[in-house]
Amino acid sequence: MSYQIIAIAGLLYILAMPLYIVYMLTKNNKLGYLATGILASGALIHVYGFIRRFMEMYAINHSFMRSIPITNLYESLVFFVLCLIVGYLFIEWKYKKKSFGVFVSIIAGIIIGLTELLGVSKEVQPLVPALKSNWLLAHVTLSFIAYAAFAISFITGLLHIIMSSESKKSFKYILSTTLLGLMVFIFISMIIDIITAGNPKSVKIFHSTLGNPSVPISIISWISMIALILISWKWSEIIIKIFKGLKIDSNFLEDITYKGIAFGFPIFTIGGLVFGAIWADQAWGRYWGWDPKETWSLITWFVYAFYLHAKFIRGWQGSKTSVIAVIGFIVTIFTYLGVNLFLSGLHSYGSM
Amino acid sequence: MSKLEKWNEKIWNFFASVDLAVALFIVISIGAAIGTVIPQQAEPEATIRFFSKFLSIANATKAYEIVSLLDLNNLYHSWWFTFLLFMFALNLIVCSIDRLPNLLKSYKALPQPLPFQILEKMPIRKDLKIDKENMPDKIMEIFKNRGFATNLFQTPEGMQIQAKKWSKTRLAVYLTHLSILIILSGALVGTFFGFRGHMNIVEGTGLDFAISDEGKAIPLNFQVICDRFEVEYYENSAIPKAYRSYLRILENGQAVKFNGKETKVVEVNEPFSYKGITFYQASYGFQPAEHAEFRFTYFDSGGKEIPIKAKFEEKVKIPGKSVTVSVIDFSPALGIDEHGRLFNMTTDMINPAVLVVFEEGEKRTERWILKKIPDTWETPYGKLRFDELWGAQFTGLQVRKDPGVPLIYIGSIFLCVGLFISLFLRPINYFVTINKDNISFYSPSLKGKFIIEKQLEEIINRLKGEKI
Numbered sequence: 001m002s003y004q005i006i007a008i009a010g011l012l013y014i015l016a017m018p019l020y021i022v023y024m025l026t027k028n029n030k031l032g033y034l035a036t037g038i039l040a041s042g043a044l045i046h047v048y049g050f051i052r053r054f055m056e057m058y059a060i061n062h063s064f065m066r067s068i069p070i071t072n073l074y075e076s077l078v079f080f081v082l083c084l085i086v087g088y089l090f091i092e093w094k095y096k097k098k099s100f101g102v103f104v105s106i107i108a109g110i111i112i113g114l115t116e117l118l119g120v121s122k123e124v125q126p127l128v129p130a131l132k133s134n135w136l137l138a139h140v141t142l143s144f145i146a147y148a149a150f151a152i153s154f155i156t157g158l159l160h161i162i163m164s165s166e167s168k169k170s171f172k173y174i175l176s177t178t179l180l181g182l183m184v185f186i187f188i189s190m191i192i193d194i195i196t197a198g199n200p201k202s203v204k205i206f207h208s209t210l211g212n213p214s215v216p217i218s219i220i221s222w223i224s225m226i227a228l229i230l231i232s233w234k235w236s237e238i239i240i241k242i243f244k245g246l247k248i249d250s251n252f253l254e255d256i257t258y259k260g261i262a263f264g265f266p267i268f269t270i271g272g273l274v275f276g277a278i279w280a281d282q283a284w285g286r287y288w289g290w291d292p293k294e295t296w297s298l299i300t301w302f303v304y305a306f307y308l309h310a311k312f313i314r315g316w317q318g319s320k321t322s323v324i325a326v327i328g329f330i331v332t333i334f335t336y337l338g339v340n341l342f343l344s345g346l347h348s349y350g351s352m
Numbered sequence: 353m354s355k356l357e358k359w360n361e362k363i364w365n366f367f368a369s370v371d372l373a374v375a376l377f378i379v380i381s382i383g384a385a386i387g388t389v390i391p392q393q394a395e396p397e398a399t400i401r402f403f404s405k406f407l408s409i410a411n412a413t414k415a416y417e418i419v420s421l422l423d424l425n426n427l428y429h430s431w432w433f434t435f436l437l438f439m440f441a442l443n444l445i446v447c448s449i450d451r452l453p454n455l456l457k458s459y460k461a462l463p464q465p466l467p468f469q470i471l472e473k474m475p476i477r478k479d480l481k482i483d484k485e486n487m488p489d490k491i492m493e494i495f496k497n498r499g500f501a502t503n504l505f506q507t508p509e510g511m512q513i514q515a516k517k518w519s520k521t522r523l524a525v526y527l528t529h530l531s532i533l534i535i536l537s538g539a540l541v542g543t544f545f546g547f548r549g550h551m552n553i554v555e556g557t558g559l560d561f562a563i564s565d566e567g568k569a570i571p572l573n574f575q576v577i578c579d580r581f582e583v584e585y586y587e588n589s590a591i592p593k594a595y596r597s598y599l600r601i602l603e604n605g606q607a608v609k610f611n612g613k614e615t616k617v618v619e620v621n622e623p624f625s626y627k628g629i630t631f632y633q634a635s636y637g638f639q640p641a642e643h644a645e646f647r648f649t650y651f652d653s654g655g656k657e658i659p660i661k662a663k664f665e666e667k668v669k670i671p672g673k674s675v676t677v678s679v680i681d682f683s684p685a686l687g688i689d690e691h692g693r694l695f696n697m698t699t700d701m702i703n704p705a706v707l708v709v710f711e712e713g714e715k716r717t718e719r720w721i722l723k724k725i726p727d728t729w730e731t732p733y734g735k736l737r738f739d740e741l742w743g744a745q746f747t748g749l750q751v752r753k754d755p756g757v758p759l760i761y762i763g764s765i766f767l768c769v770g771l772f773i774s775l776f777l778r779p780i781n782y783f784v785t786i787n788k789d790n791i792s793f794y795s796p797s798l799k800g801k802f803i804i805e806k807q808l809e810e811i812i813n814r815l816k817g818e819k820i
Contacts, residue, residue: 095802125591126586126589126591126593128591128592129592129593129594129595129620129621129633130620132594132621133621251802252802262776263775266768266771266772266776269767269768269771270768270771270772274764274767274768277760277764278761278764281757281760282621282623283620283621283632284632284634284750285548285623285630285632285750285751285752286548286752286754287757287760290384290387290392290428292388295384295385295387295388296385296388298384299381299384299385302377302378302380303377303381305377306374306377306378309370309377310374313370314370314371314374339388
């Protein structure tokens with residue numbers, strides 16, 4: 001089954017993470033190639049899994065345009081990760097820098113892990129009438145490619161803020177290190193969740209840590225989460241040192257942050273907003289209806305428009321713009337997942 | 353300058369500023385976000401119920417007062433949100449009028465050498481020393497080979513070369529801004545000259561008006577008849593595959609023909625337009641009408657199929673037999689619970705079934721016949737297939753007329769083209785100063801600094817390569 005193949009790809013992503021860390025600490029080139037190799041082979045397996053799933057969908061729907069497996073939460077997360085990894089590998093190849101591979105693999109690992117933990121349905125489902133449209137392919141694919149581009153700009157933006165912060169008390173620094181600490185905590189917590197669960201189907205997110213029925217363990221988890229955030233706040237200079245040791249200047253990070261947005265923004269506009277509007281026009285009889293998903297897409301669009309205007313018209317430079325990139329991706333996540341989880345609307349694929 | 357002129361200039365600058373644009377981005381975003389949390393177009397009770405989830409009842413009522421004062425329950429059509437969008441449009445217009453002429457002028461103006469002080473401030477700078485003849489020509493040739501337009505100047509500090517590429521792509525930003533204005537005007541046209549409504553038509557009936565979102569009747573000047581509505585399910589599953597309405601249009605009592613056929617099928621994602629009014633499959637529901645009838649097919653001993661129609665509790669004779677059959681119960685989705693009892697799952701016709709009674713003199717035989725289970729069609733009086741309950745569902749059609757849609761499409765195309773040009777094809781400018789054997793390269797570009805430095809390196813390598 002396709003989802004088992006994709007799970008293997010997810011494992012390879014998680015495996016690549018410690019290798020990237022060791023590579024950054026030792027600067028051993030062989031390890032670097034190994035890390036990239038594992039990440040790339042994960043991506044290849046992932047593509048294979050994706051094609052398999054495509055064929056499984058095709059067997060039900062008999063239409064090429066409508067068989068793209070991005071029709072529910074699980075499939076969309078999987079596709080997002082694929083775009084993220086492919087995008088990262090492209091940047092690594094083009095710029096010959098492996099600097100943020102560790103963070104990409106953390107995020108990829110977290111997301112593939114999430115699909116295991118949230119108990120999202122992984123079965124291939126036939127298309128409901130609302131999704132039976134040739135716009136499905138264009139609208140959803142491009143939206144997720146844009147999300148992945150924003151994710152890359154988020155990672156580099158975060159690192160850029162940490163690297164270029166002079167004061168530990170500045171808001172930018174606290175925000176970015178807190179997010180970093182949280183990411184690491186979620187990653188570790190999910191690995192424990194998977195290991196400690198007896199039945200792979202009954203795994204629940206944070207069940208082994210924050211939400212543990214035993215009060216002491218839960219308290220310890222909360223403390224360790226706060227500790228991780230504090231550690232990340234206190235010792236982020238280690239990251240700065242490693243990065244400086246690898247001769248990565250903050251200009252590179254700022255540039256990638258911009259590139260991610262400059263690539264993602266028009267893709268998001270055409271795929272997410274315009275194609276979405278055309279599809280809505282044909283399916284629901286209105287191109288814009290202030291549905292929560294539409295509204296939050298517009299907000300995402302505004303945040304990145306803000307980024308571009310601040311950078312080019314106001315001439316903002318340095319970590320100031322990266323803060324917008326980080327906020328932009330937090331809004332993007334809300335558009336993608338939060339809207340489906342917390343608000344009611346027409347984009348129901350997010351329901352589990 | 354008079355006071356009035358000063359004020360004029362101040363107001364103009366306010367509307368032309370990027371600060372206003374950025375402020376509007378933020379305020380519109382926050383406003384729109386609030387609208388996704390507070391229930392929109394809801395009854396007062398629903399809003400109070402929403403607030404009472406985290407406030408006391410008294411406070412929830414107060415919160416509702418604030419909500420209705422600021423139109424927060426109809427936020428996207430409120431006066432202040434409309435005002436913000438209007439400001440946004442004004443900002444875009446003034447901004448473009450303010451900047452565009454200067455840009456156009458700069459294309460026409462004769463190129464001028466830049467003062468040394470400005471070059472010094474540019475973010476990208478590369479210095480090198482090459483002692484060779486004819487350096488300016490060689491540099492210009494390299495730039496020309498890469499598609500740049502070049503200019504050579506004599507300045508007090510030495511020679512200055514300017515190389516420009518894709519400078520016209522700056523206009524794309526204004527195309528993007530224009531496209532947003534076109535989209536907004538399309539929305540205005542739709543608001544003033546179009547309408548949105550819905551109509552629920554029971555199978556076998558017709559309507560000649562729609563109900564607008566505000567609850568008013570909109571006459572259509574023709575009648576829409578729904579002959580049939582069906583939900584198709586995937587095999588052995590309750591997942592719907594298609595919602596389908598079979599419609600006919602009657603104008604002045606005459607059926608309208610489309611490509612020689614009277615019936616038009618409307619599905620989700622496949623709307624149907626007539627006279628600028630478009631009908632979309634939006635919803636459906638269970639609503640038995642007076643004329644509702646159960647439709648069966650009876651297979652006589654020769655295997656011939658004979659249709660049978662019966663209203664609820666109406667006794668109908670089975671052909672060729674002295675038996676009557678009548679429907680005494682109906683279930684749209686018959687299921688069996690763990691105790692083997694029959695129950696109805698939903699009002700969706702997932703697994704329609706009828707309880708029929710056969711009467712032969714004094715003898716009564718009751719039996720459930722399920723549409724999707726052929727075993728149940730076999731009765732003591734022959735094979736009787738239950739086909740459908742017709743006239744018990746309505747189709748919910750979304751009805752729309754929007755002459756603004758073409759503008760939306762044109763605006764969308766401009767938006768995409770403008771964004772792609774302005775973000776993927778950036779104007780690239782290089783400035784080179786040559787003073788004896790000191791050559792300096794400058795670039796003012798902030799966009800894609802990394803790529804520009806790389807390109808510069810290639811150019812310099814070419815230059816050095818020529819030396820060898």
